Amino acid sequence: MTPHIEAAVGDYAEDILLPGDPARAEWIAETFLSDVRVVNRVRGAIGLTGTFQGRPVSVQATGMGMPSAAIYLNELLMEYGVKRMIRVGTCGGLNANYRVRDVVLAQAASTNSNQNGSLFAPYQYASIADFGLLSTAAGLAEKAGLRTVVGGIVTDDNFYDPMGGAPYEVLKKHGTVAVEMETAAVYTIAARYGAKALTIATISDCLITHEQLSPEARQESLVEMVQLALDTFAA
Secondary structure, three states: OOOOOOOOOOOOOOOOOOOOHHHHHHHHHHHOOOOEEEOOHHHHHHHHEEHHHHHHEEEEEEOOOOHHHHHHHHHHHHHOOOOEEEEEEEEOOOOOOOOOOOOOEEEEEOOEEEEEHHHHOOOOOOOEEOOOHHHHHHHHHHHOOEEEEEEEEEEEOOOOOOOOOHHHHHHOOOOEEEEEEEEHHHHHHHHHOOOEEEEEEEEEEEEOOEEEEOOHHHHHHHHHHHHHHHHHHHH
């Protein structure tokens, strides 16, 4: 037990999916896993463990943003023996060449968060994915015929940007493909504990073309994304 997780040691699998939304965590477990049991409900951040193709897999909601995600990441890695983590969620596209429903495999994550800035000053830490998970997911996605993008993303502390997206211009010029709010923490904290991490995120809206997924298409794309994440663990 930790301040934010009531599970006993052994309740979480070594492989874990990390959605932000508690409702999505529950949906993932109910849709894809067998023999599911709830292992955490503290503060509504549900955690569940089941099996996929006979292998134990857990799902833990992390909330939105780096500070919230960091709480669960640290506690899962310090106390519960988690070894491999895949964040699953949505992101905003920053390149008109990529369309909504494309699946982003985040190779690296830049960030404007002072969570990393204050920790590594005067250096700027490079938060990167585990190559094994990344290459496996990329190969499986190609085999499945999914539209995928492998590239750098940016983890932003702000959901509502008073600058109207202007700060993203220099990132776009340097090949950044999407924006979300957790991955820099996922990759940094995984590295701290010697764990392996990857983000797989569906482009739900494009900040350049203003295209957005319909609710029906969003749900279909989530199925593809979660299936890819679970297949990556199983490979």
